[in-house]
Amino acid sequence: MINKQPLFRNIARLAGGAILLGLVSIIVATAAGVAQHGEIPGFMTGNLFTEKETPPEEQSSVPVSADMPKPPRAEKVVYLTFDDGPDPAVTPLVLQTLQQHAVPATFFVTGTQVEAHPELLRQIHAAGHAIGNHSYNHRYHELYRSPAAYLAQMERCNALIAAIIGVAPGISRAPGGTTGSFTADFWSSLEQQGFKDIGWNISSGDASSAKATQIAGNVIAQAEKNKFLWRNAIVLMHDGKGHAETAAALPAIIEYFQKQGFEFRAVDHSTPPAW
Ligand SMILES: [Zn+2]
Numbered sequence: 001m002i003n004k005q006p007l008f009r010n011i012a013r014l015a016g017g018a019i020l021l022g023l024v025s026i027i028v029a030t031a032a033g034v035a036q037h038g039e040i041p042g043f044m045t046g047n048l049f050t051e052k053e054t055p056p057e058e059q060s061s062v063p064v065s066a067d068m069p070k071p072p073r074a075e076k077v078v079y080l081t082f083d084d085g086p087d088p089a090v091t092p093l094v095l096q097t098l099q100q101h102a103v104p105a106t107f108f109v110t111g112t113q114v115e116a117h118p119e120l121l122r123q124i125h126a127a128g129h130a131i132g133n134h135s136y137n138h139r140y141h142e143l144y145r146s147p148a149a150y151l152a153q154m155e156r157c158n159a160l161i162a163a164i165i166g167v168a169p170g171i172s173r174a175p176g177g178t179t180g181s182f183t184a185d186f187w188s189s190l191e192q193q194g195f196k197d198i199g200w201n202i203s204s205g206d207a208s209s210a211k212a213t214q215i216a217g218n219v220i221a222q223a224e225k226n227k228f229l230w231r232n233a234i235v236l237m238h239d240g241k242g243h244a245e246t247a248a249a250l251p252a253i254i255e256y257f258q259k260q261g262f263e264f265r266a267v268d269h270s271t272p273p274a275w
Contacts, residue, residue: 074263078233079271080105080254081200083134083173084240086113086120091239093247095127101254103264105129106198107239108173111136111157118164125165130266132198133157133172143174144181147189150174154195171196171267198267199274200236201229204246204253212248219253223260233262234274 080098085091085107098105107124109131114121124131135143136153143150154172162168172195174181182197190197205218219235235253237246257264265271 073231073265076230076233076257076260076262077265078235078257078262079198079265079267080235080237080250081108081132081173081198081267082106082237082239082246083108083175084113084138084238084243085109086117086124087239087241087243088117088120089241090243090247091117091120091124093244094239094250095123095129097247097250097254098129099127101251101258103254103258104266105264106132106171106267108132108134109157109161110134110138110175111153111160112138113240114157114160114164121161121164128266130171130268131161131165131169132267133161133169133195135172135175136160138175140176140181144186147183147185150186151189151193154190154193170194170269171198171271173198173200196269196271198234198271200234201226201274202233202235204235204237204249206238206243206246206249208242208245210245212245212252215246215249216252216256219249220256223256230260230262232272232274233257234267234271 080103082091082094082105085094086109091107094105107129109121109124121131133154134157135150136156137143143153158168172190174197177199178186178197187197202219202222204215206215210218215237223229223233237243237250237253239246254264
């Protein structure tokens with residue numbers, strides 16, 4: 001049978017169908033994200049800082065989600081991450097330095113610290129940084145007893161965060177790292193709950209006894225030695241109690257990556273695994 005419809009009408013119908021399909025996928029993806037965590041993965045973290053540096057033709061007014069195309073990653077990408085906070089002595093110093101250098105970071109907070117300092121969590125969020133879940137109490141012997149025990153702590157911490165800032169993280173970092181603590185069951189149950197665990201590949205070695213020059217030196221030495229990581233450098237630091245030297249080391253760390261031409265990103269569901 002001969003199709004008598006003019007060509008442009010067929011094209012219009014095809015385009016209409018594609019737009020409709022696109023809309024349906026966005027709605028489904030959004031609903032799934034909200035159902036799991038009350039947020040669209042990547043939306044809470046935003047890209048306030050990276051968007052400023054993205055060429056206009058690559059910008060989009062649509063919130064970034066895990067299921068939608070992302071702006072292309074730069075050749076060199078660094079994620080600055082801070083665990084164990086927020087802490088009233090350290091976190092404000094870290095936030096100040098990040099603001100001065102106009103770079104985003106990611107804070108993996110614990111539930112107990114969030115309970116004690118909700119205003120600091122609000123400040124981190126208001127400044128546009130990403131917030132991740134670092135368990136409720138960080139006690140290894142309780143956390144790693146079973147996948148259920150681990151998840152219970154994750155959910156408890158997420159509920160606290162959501163009560164304060166209105167959104168719950170979909171990203172997490174296992175206290176002490178997953179190596180030696182996570183069995184396959186931990187990974188699968190974490191994934192089922194929609195969490196993405198993010199490790200690190202550059203350690204600042206910022207134990208409380210380390211001095212700022214040493215901490216910055218550790219980060220720079222590892223980055224220089226392992227240039228294969230430059231595509232996805234994930235730096236582990238701490239803004240918990242007693243880590244003032246980390247805050248003091250931060251300007252030198254940021255300036256090193258800036259000098260090398262890195263793009264600074266906040267962790268979200270599109271962040272590749274550390275290794
Ligand atoms: Zn920790």
